[in-house]
Amino acid sequence: MPRSISIPDRFCRKVAQTLVAHDMVQPGDAVLVAVSGGPDSMALVRVLTHVAPEFELRIGLAHLNHGLRGPDADHDQAFVQQFADGHGLPCVSEIRDVKRLARETGNSLEEAGRNARYDFFSRTAADHGYTRIATGHTRDDNAEQVLMALVRGSGSKGLSGIPAKRGPMIIRPLIDRSRQEIIDFLAALNQAYITDDSNQDPVFLRNRIRSHLIPLLEKHYNPNIRQGLHRLSRILGEETCFLEDHTCRAFDRCVEKKGPDAVFLSIPGLVALHPALIPRVIRHGILHVKTNLRRITHDHMTAIQDLAADSAPGKHLDLPDRIRVYKTRGRLCIRKETLPLRQLGRMHKQSTRIPPKA
Ligand SMILES: Nc1ncnc2c1ncn2[C@@H]1O[C@H](COP(=O)(O)OP(=O)(O)OP(=O)(O)O)[C@@H](O)[C@H]1O
Structure with missing residues (x-):
């Protein structure tokens, strides 16, 4: 009989397979892990530090305080810093006034926050010699993203969801893992994490999709809807890539002057x-x-x-x-x-x- 493999080991094996399947890292890479302190990014940093010796990776953390949730945001920042100190990992954090950025650019708070985060991650990576930026997006995030695109009437690019990799730097090693697997992994490690109350706020479309639409679809239409949506996004992602290729060639043929x-x-x-x-x-x-x-x-x-x-x-x-x-x-x-x-x-x-x- 094969020796039973523990939850953390099984989880780490699966994430290692994702790293290999999507060619996410090379030996010697320095990976900047984007950590909000929530369950997904805490699981991400735990799994990446676990597999770092095998993949020959250097790991560091980055946390952005959006300055939005007052003392809660300061608490999140301190939590991430303490975790980093406790594990002997370097950590860079920064405070940005996202409300002001949103006002100045005319973007929504969500969009201004996202722009501020990716800007901070790229600057930090450049300043500290990181070669990859890892975020904690999961298969469930992807399913929600696809449904958001669907209800908004997006095209195939939107329905392709969250890519496993974006550009040469951004990697999402948890993209094939479910939220439940992540919670089980953290519980098995006894790893604390932060729960963000704004994730329940029905004002945000994503939250309504997560807490209302997906459970409804699971109950009445397809218990495996999340996997189905994830699969759909991967198929459309490939097809979009193929079409993009044709588009580039057609564009070159149509351009008369530029x-x-x-x-x-x-x-x-x-x-x-x-x-x-x-x-x-x-x-x-x-x-x-x-x-x-x-x-x-x-x-x-x-x-x-x-x-x-x-x-x-x-x-x-x-x-x-x-x-x-x-x-x-x-x-x-x-x-x-x-x-x-x-x-x-x-x-x-x-x-x-x-x-x-x-
Ligand atoms: N304030 C932040 N600082 C650093 N990284 C962040 C921050 N907010 C989000 N991220 C990164 O972006 C990913 C996706 O963001 P999202 O808003 O879905 O996460 P979250 O719900 O705040 O927390 P988590 O995904 O860690 O459970 C996170 O997993 C994390 O890698």
Whole structure:
């Protein structure tokens, strides 16, 4: 009979398999573990320190105090620091005023918090010589993400959920593990963690999905819905990758001229593409002049395609972040303007504004 393997050992083995399967680390890597103090990131740091000798990794911790929950946030920061000290691990923490960042950028608190975190992680990694940044996202987080994308009506990219890796640095070693496995692992180690009451607040869509929609789907439709959603996201992730590849090639064929602030796409070239590729190539064009696609909605994309198909000359569209789209000599031009569009609007007669999404 095989010797029974303990819960912590089994858990660590499974995470080690994820590290290998997704090629997440190389011997000699220095891994900065993003630790909020919650169950997932505490499990992450415990498992990574356990497998560090086998994978030849150096481990350190990073904690961001969002300055949002008053004394609770200070307590979380102290908890993470004490854990690091107790385990002889280096820890970098920082306090950011996320409320102010949200006000200044017009982003939601959630988005401002996320931006502040990833900015802090990358700076810390660069300053301290870390080669990877590990976050504690789990399979359950991914299932919630997919459902959020579904209820918001996102496309296949949104439905691809949380990737196991992002760019050359960010890794998510717990992405194939469930929340229950994590709780069992922590209980077996007698490891304390912080519970964040805001995770229950129904104001946030994610919390309503976690505590209402998923249990409902599990009870009445599919007891394995989380695994199903996770699988769906992985399939769509692969297919999205494949389509992205085609998009890049189609984009190169359609581009007639490009500079740092503008790209000109051949309209006959666009029209000849498979309909699934047209919005993708246009998005690629927007990304050429704008670093991200935030605030570019489905309505914007439809309006751009309508503009390309419209035979009337002289029209243009104003998109967020000073992006102007117009037609010129059989080409669709996507341009990042230097002047505010309001000022430019007075210089053009026909402008179509797309109302921001409610
Ligand atoms: N304040 C923070 N400082 C450092 N890392 C963080 C912080 N907040 C979140 N993270 C990282 O991002 C991951 C996902 O964030 P999320 O908001 O889902 O986590 P959480 O619910 O606060 O805590 P956990 O995932 O640790 O249970 C965390 O697992 C952790 O790796």
